Amino acid sequence: MVGAGTKVLLRCCAHLQRSLIRRYSTDPQICIVGSGPAGFGVAQSILKHHPTARVDMFEQSPVPYGLIRRGVSPDHQDVKNCIHGYERTAVLPRFSFYGNIEVGSALPLVELQAAYHAVVLCTGAQEERKLGIPGENLRNIFTSLQFVGWYNGDTNHQDVDVDVGGRTVVIVGHGNVALDCARMLLKPTHMFKDTDISPVAYNKLMESKINKVYLVGRRGPLQMACTRKELSEIADLEGVVTKVDTDVFTPAVNQAINNKDLKRRKQHRLVKYLMKVANIENKHISKEFEIKYLRSPHSITTNDDVTIAGVNFNINKLEGDNVYEPLVTSSRELEHISCDLLISCIGYTNKQFDPNIPYKGGKMVHDNGRIQPGLYASGWCRDGPLGVLADTSNSSTQTSTSVLNDIDDLITDKPSCRGYNDVLPTLEEKNIDVITWHRWQTID
Amino acid sequence: AEMTSVFNLIYTQNAPLLYKAEQILHSTNESLNDEADACPEAERVKITYIDRDGETHDINAKVGDNVMYLAQKHDLDVEGACEASLACCTCHVYVENHFDKLSEIDEEEEDMLDLAPFLQENSRLSCQIILSKELDGIVVRIPSATRNFYVDGHKPKPH
Numbered sequence: 150m151v152g153a154g155t156k157v158l159l160r161c162c163a164h165l166q167r168s169l170i171r172r173y174s175t176d177p178q179i180c181i182v183g184s185g186p187a188g189f190g191v192a193q194s195i196l197k198h199h200p201t202a203r204v205d206m207f208e209q210s211p212v213p214y215g216l217i218r219r220g221v222s223p224d225h226q227d228v229k230n231c232i233h234g235y236e237r238t239a240v241l242p243r244f245s246f247y248g249n250i251e252v253g254s255a256l257p258l259v260e261l262q263a264a265y266h267a268v269v270l271c272t273g274a275q276e277e278r279k280l281g282i283p284g285e286n287l288r289n290i291f292t293s294l295q296f297v298g299w300y301n302g303d304t305n306h307q308d309v310d311v312d313v314g315g316r317t318v319v320i321v322g323h324g325n326v327a328l329d330c331a332r333m334l335l336k337p338t339h340m341f342k343d344t345d346i347s348p349v350a351y352n353k354l355m356e357s358k359i360n361k362v363y364l365v366g367r368r369g370p371l372q373m374a375c376t377r378k379e380l381s382e383i384a385d386l387e388g389v390v391t392k393v394d395t396d397v398f399t400p401a402v403n404q405a406i407n408n409k410d411l412k413r414r415k416q417h418r419l420v421k422y423l424m425k426v427a428n429i430e431n432k433h434i435s436k437e438f439e440i441k442y443l444r445s446p447h448s449i450t451t452n453d454d455v456t457i458a459g460v461n462f463n464i465n466k467l468e469g470d471n472v473y474e475p476l477v478t479s480s481r482e483l484e485h486i487s488c489d490l491l492i493s494c495i496g497y498t499n500k501q502f503d504p505n506i507p508y509k510g511g512k513m514v515h516d517n518g519r520i521q522p523g524l525y526a527s528g529w530c531r532d533g534p535l536g537v538l539a540d541t542s543n544s545s546t547q548t549s550t551s552v553l554n555d556i557d558d559l560i561t562d563k564p565s566c567r568g569y570n571d572v573l574p575t576l577e578e579k580n581i582d583v584i585t586w587h588r589w590q591t592i593d
Numbered sequence: 594a595e596m597t598s599v600f601n602l603i604y605t606q607n608a609p610l611l612y613k614a615e616q617i618l619h620s621t622n623e624s625l626n627d628e629a630d631a632c633p634e635a636e637r638v639k640i641t642y643i644d645r646d647g648e649t650h651d652i653n654a655k656v657g658d659n660v661m662y663l664a665q666k667h668d669l670d671v672e673g674a675c676e677a678s679l680a681c682c683t684c685h686v687y688v689e690n691h692f693d694k695l696s697e698i699d700e701e702e703e704d705m706l707d708l709a710p711f712l713q714e715n716s717r718l719s720c721q722i723i724l725s726k727e728l729d730g731i732v733v734r735i736p737s738a739t740r741n742f743y744v745d746g747h748k749p750k751p752h
Contacts, residue, residue, distance in 0.1 A: 227678045234674060378704040411714075415707035539682045539708040542674065 175560050177202040178568035179552065180261050182252045183271035184208040185215025186538055187528025189235040190545025191269050191552070196243055198553055204244045205265070205569050209251040211584045211592070213239075215273055219303050220294075222329045223344035224336070231538065239586050245569065248584035255579055256572060258503050262523060264571035266559040267552050269518075270526040271545075274497035274534035280321065284449025288312075288456040293326045293494040300333055300354075302347030311350070313357040315489020319460050321446055322494030323366030324374035325537075330492050331362045332382055335389050335436055360436045363486055365460075367445040368477055369397050369467050370420045371405060376537075377419045383438055384426040392439040393427040405472045413473065443467070447483055449491070459487040497534035518548030522555055523563075638724040642669050643689075643734040654724055660686070660733060661719040671735060677720035682709035684719040689732040695722060711736050 179195055181188045184206050192204045212218065214232060221228050239246055250256055252272075261268050277292045279285065289312050291299075298306030318334055320327050338354040366373065384391045398420075406417040423440075444462035452458045464482045467475035499511065506524075507514040513531045520526055527548035528541045536544075576583060584592075636656045642664055643649050654663055661684040664671035672683035682705045688695065692715050698706075702721050709716060719733065 227675065227680050230675045230678055230680060233676065376704065376707065378701070381700070411712050414712065418703065418707065537708060538674070538680075539705075542681070542683060543710055 175564055175566075177267070177556050177560055178265045178566045179204045180265040180268045180568070181206045181271055182208075182261070182268065183215065183273060183528075183530070184213035184246065184248070185271065185273055185528070186217055186231065186541045187273070187530075187545050188215075188269075188271035189231075189238060190542050191271060191527050191549045192244060193234065193238050194546055194549035195552060196238065196241060198549070199556065202243065202556070203568060206244070206246050207250045207252055207256070207261075208246065208248045209272075211249045212589060213246060213248060219301060219305075220297055220326075221301075222297075222333065223301065223341050223346040224332075225329075226344070228538070246586040246589070247569070248589055249582055250576065253503065255581055256575060258505075260572055260575060264566055265568055266523065266556065266563055266566050268524055269548060269552065270502060270520075270524075270530055271528050272502060272530040274499050274529045276498045276500055277493075278495045278498050280446050280493050280495065282446050282448050284451060284457070287449055287451050287454075289489065290449065290457055290491045290493070293322070293330060293492060296330055296333075296492045297326070300347055300350040302345070302350070311353070311490070313353050313359055313490065316359060317361045317363070317486075317488045318359055318490045318492065319363045319365060319486055319488040320492045320494060321365050321460075322496070323364065323368075323372075323440075324494060324496070325376060325379045327364055327492075327494035328375050328379045328383060330494060331364055331438060332379075334359050334362050335383055335386055335438055337388075359490075361439070362437070363439050363441055363488070365441045365444045365446075365462065365486075367443065367465055368475070369399075369402065369442050370423060371402055371416055371473055372475075373416075373419060374535075375419070376415065377422045380419065380422065381426075384422075386436075388433050388435045389438050390428070390430055390434045390436075391423075391426055392437055393423065394442070395427065397442045398424060401472045416473070441486075444484065445479060446493075450485065457488065457491050459485050460491060461485050497529070499530055499534065502530060517551045518544070519551040519555070523559055525552055635726065638726060638729050638731075640724065640728075641730075641732045642667075643732065644669055645735050645737045656725055658724045659720060660722040660724065663724075664719065664733075664735075669735065671719060673720055679705055679718070679721075682706060682718065685709040685712075685716060685736060686719045686722075687713055687734040687736060688715050688717050688722070689734055691728050691731045692717075694725075694727045709736075 177199065179202055181192055181204060188206055188208075192206060195202050195204055206213075214235065217229060217232060238244055252258060252261060258268070277294055279292075291309065291311060295306055295309045296311060297303075299309045299311050313334070320330050333354070334357075338351065338357070341351060341354075383389065402420065405413075406420050408417075443465040445465055447461040447463045449457055450459045450461060461483045462485075463479045464484055466478050466480065468478055469476040501508060506520055506526075512533050513520060513526050515526060515531060518525050518527055518531070525548050527545045529536070531548075532544065632655045638654045638656055638658065640652050640654050640660065640663070641649055642652065650667065650669060652663065652667055659677070661671055661673050661677065665673065671686070674683045675681040677684075679701045685706070695717060698717065698721075702718050705718060706712060706716055722728075722733075724731070
């Protein structure tokens, strides 16, 4: 514990420095849009490296943290440890959280830009990619956000009703989200008993007799987007066999995984691990987890025009010289897989945040996070919806550095920004019920 | 205007300390206590950190100290976002010597290292390195995560 005397001394120093600074310069007013890992990463970095900057964080939902809260499985609670750091940031005097404010429609971006010296967009990726195939609207077909929302008890997806009464599930996608969904169905449900899994989902899964889960992707093992760690959580499950058609481990693949390129390390470790654990049968197996490659969804089949009965897949071929980024060609050959439930985990997408922000290939055009002086972006909204926490952390460090480099010029250009006080009239006029941090903590 | 820039320079350089002061004032569990000097020779371990600017910091530590938490305790810029739970790679460091004396790396640490930028052959996660007498004199270098890190107030020349 810090002694009382030290605390007083620190407080005096901080106060003295702050009051001296106010006599000679303007406090930068920074606005961060989005309260997920990207937003908090930028906030932490700016507060740490600038002695007087004020950071206001706007979030469209009444609750903060974005995907860290909504998208993490009940059995992955340690990923949420970073929330402790966010909580410490949220109570700092130079930081304020304002929830339930949608920037764009309710509060126009141009108004934020006028009120703050710098605006940093950290809004993530809001929409899911659709399969775009016939039959997609039949019963018992869900996107990953819907299915994950269902087992996490996300209030946005309270009306989602997943029927887990069948035997076979097809999951489209080879990323970590697809693995999360598979694991929820393959792991013994009682293991989720003391987690914050939705009680409705828990009860339904306890009754479920699902014993076959397909994980289907359109390319090969070297293109799988998932990570070894997440795969091992399923492959290590007792009573579950991981099946793979070993034909996909071609000579080219075998050669690639044995080269020492540190940049490809993640992929090599993943494929080597897969080869090690695939197809190990024993008499205690009760569930099958089959990873299928080279399959693209073609159409959904039904027996009664109401509920899904199966999926037709095109069979693909990988060609070209680049074994990591091959050319994918589709044959006309179809393969049908019967199933009772379909979950598509094929990634997210950004819709254009604002017409004035330039995009190229689905990503914002920026220079180290700077779109233009005074407007910045970090995380998925900027570079597309790919990457884990570590990548977002790197992105936020880069962006906050750009903000800090520009800050003196930004203050010179706009000496009279008053931050939140400038946007308050608009919020009051539109009757927006702003959720402050304190209020959210009482709701939580 | 001169006064402004002088003050800005001084306070920008001290900003990390002010931030730390703010954190301490608003937290309940921080301790600046340092007991390494009071322990017997057999338990003393010398460690040198090389920070992002290339400056060396010689620290007198003791057997059992965690290299990540030790760095943070001494205000060195090593992050630990997941609090040593092997769920991130923000405490990534390069081990410049005694690399083969470190305890064997396990799959979980390898999984997180997969995600670290600027990975090298001598990369490890500092939250997994516990000091032993064997590691006396160890030198650990903090990687620079970005290339344009001007927190000393340096401004690129206008063009």
